[in-house]
Amino acid sequence: MNTSAAIYLDNAATTRLDPEVLEAMLPLMTENFGNPSSIHSHGRKVRTAIEKARKTVASLLNTSPAEIFFTSGGTEADNTAIRSSIDTYRLTHAITSPLEHHAVLHTLEHLHKVGTIKLDLVRIDEKGRIDLTHLDELLKTNQKTGGGRSLVSLMHGNNEIANLLNLQQVGDLCREYNAIFHSDTVQTMGHFRHDLQNLPVDFIVGAGHKFHGPKGVGFLYANAERVKIEPFIYGGAQERNMRGGTENVYGIVGLAKALEIAYREMDAHREHITSLKRRMIDQLTEKMPDVRFNGNSGDIDNSLYTVLNVSLPASELSDMLLFNLDIAGISASGGSACSSGSEIGSHVLGALPGQNPERGYVRFSFGKYNTTAEIDFAVETLVGLYQKELI
CATH class of the missing domain: 3.90.1150.10 (Aspartate Aminotransferase, domain 1)
Structure with missing residues (x-):
């Protein structure tokens, strides 16, 4: 070669x-440049593009558009799920693994360091596989000692060693103990199908640039039946009052197109x-x-x-x-x-x-x-x- x-x-x-993604984004960079929060025709046209993208993502994941919130990427989405859950529900206990992406691990370690939560790390074996028996023990111990509701954050696909987590199995375990289950799905989004009507998760995330979309845009799925969290970023009524700041419109449109292509092919x-x-x-x-x-x-x-x-x-x-x-x-x-x-x-x-x-x-x-x-x-x-x- x-x-x-x-x-x-x-x-x-x-x-x-993907060139098809760029083609979808270009009109939002040129002629359709309005602020989506504006009520005039320029703004309304762009608002429509955002909501169409939201519906596309929701449809592909088999969930409601009201449960999809656009962010600046996977890191912000992870932080929103973790910090907002802990703040909203006054959680004092979290469980994760030593193999998580730093967006999760560093966030939880910081909250443990400042005394907001008690953090437990679930055991892993020499291959990096999660010990689900130990996870059960940690959840049970916290419940028995009156630690309140737990937050469990375990990634679906490891970005370094490629291990896959059984989301169904972990989700069922979390439901048994009424724990909130967040999974960093950045590496599997667009590569595996996620059926959120049938998957027992409370939060999953995506980042456009991991599946041939643009950088600087991602999304958070929040299970509306089980979690009602406060915003992580304040400053405006965007994203149904969940994420202040003018939306990255062409990024959002590009992400939705990239996910559509990923599912199609x-x-x-x-x-x-x-x-x-x-x-x-x-x-x-x-x-x-x-x-x-x-x-x-x-x-x-x-x-x-x-x-x-x-x-x-x-x-x-x-x-x-x-x-x-x-x-x-x-x-x-x-x-x-x-x-x-x-x-x-x-x-x-x-x-x-x-x-x-x-x-x-x-x-x-x-x-x-x-x-x-x-x-x-x-x-x-x-x-x-x-x-x-x-x-």
Whole structure:
């Protein structure tokens, strides 16, 4: 293949904008520029575009438009669900895992530090799988000791090690103890179907740029039958008084179009992307001694199909692995999507029992625009780097 062209294998960090999405957004950047809060015709036209987008998202998720609130992205949506639930219901207990995205983990750790809540971390095994028996114990103990209602925040698909959580099972457990259940679904939104009429969750979230939509826009689903929260951001009556500030109109329209495309083409994209992941697993297993796959990412049938976290033999190359891949024209990540340029080690891998810090690791994440030729080149490059190191 033409190695002068950059190969993008960091789709868990962000995705390329779909041309169809850009086409839908452009009119809202040019001729339809009114403020959606204005009552004149320019404003009404834009307000209509926002509500049409809301209905699209709600329809795809099988819920009511009144339960969808647009935000600046997944981080704000997570913070809104967590902070507003705790404030509104005066919650004093929360449960999460050490593997959560920092939008969740840092928020809950801060609230614990300042004394707002008591925070419990559910146990995980060496693969990063959640111990549901321990979750049950934590919920039961809090109830027995008079701790009040609990907030449980556990992500659906891990952005680093590709583990999937059984939302139905966890949701049923939370309902048993009347706990509020929030799940960060940023990595699975647009890649898995979420039927919110039949899924026992109170909050889920999405970020447009994770499924070929624009950056800087996301949404929060709030189950209207079970939770009535106060706003996280004040300053206006936008988003049904739930999120002050003039809406990111073209972002919202782009997000809805991107999610529509994702649902329309989901089966074909899943088949294509899964084949790329399987190809990389097979080739690396064949060509590299002692290669491993962190978490459940190497289990095709039981992991987030867009992510593969590769654990490589201990080597002096490990510290410069991403740099060397970048020089070869391959964009990948060594940790969390939101800090892929940071030298700080992955908190997710650091939390897994039995991890060898001397081993190198790289996260490859795949999208609909990737090709088999790109996978072959990435494997060839990675194998070549380690062969040189071992000579």
